[in-house]
Amino acid sequence: GAVVSQHPSWVICKSGTSVKIECRSLDFQATTMFWYRQFPKQSLMLMATSNEGSKATYEQGVEKDKFLINHASLTLSTLTVTSAHPEDSSFYICSARSLAGGDTGELFFGEGSRLTVL
């Protein structure tokens, strides 16, 4: 299957600093990438949908000024958590939809990034 690489896998930062997470589709072009967040023992929650070359669409309750999403190319989307606080500590996962998937909607997931804010 298609490969999505997410970096970094683990990040620890001080409160008030910003953290950038990258999501790359390695062997396919992805017009749409999704960013999810998962708190312990809870289900994945969609944060935003990122379309290449346009502004991301944020889900209700997600602060767009705090979670900056950039999708500058068909293979890269970034999520920047600005002025991170301990309550932002979570597992962040990206996924991408392959153009070659015949629009089945199959999503390919990155490995996830575990953010811990001290």
Next chain:
Amino acid sequence: GQNIDQPTEMTATEGAIVQINCTYQTSGFNGLFWYQQHAGEAPTFLSYNVLDGLEEKGRFSSFLSRSKGYSYLLLKELQMKDSASYLCASLDSNYQLIWGAGTKLIIKP
């Protein structure tokens, strides 16, 4: 509203068969996904159904009934490594995935 229901937890024995059910109500329907997620890891794709019927893929099979808004994931010859959460997700008319809360499957020797 949109809703996905699946059992919170199930227990099965190694070597046995288990069926995990999922019912869905979404705005439009473009398919039903099953994902497997081990603790601390990202979900991995298991199956996709958009037509009624059973799709078999090795030890795993997935069934869909669109008229009933119902799907199940069937796992045969259970192995200890199958212990994981199994997520049911419906693709709505906007191609957004609506996720269930997941079913934690515990495999006992």
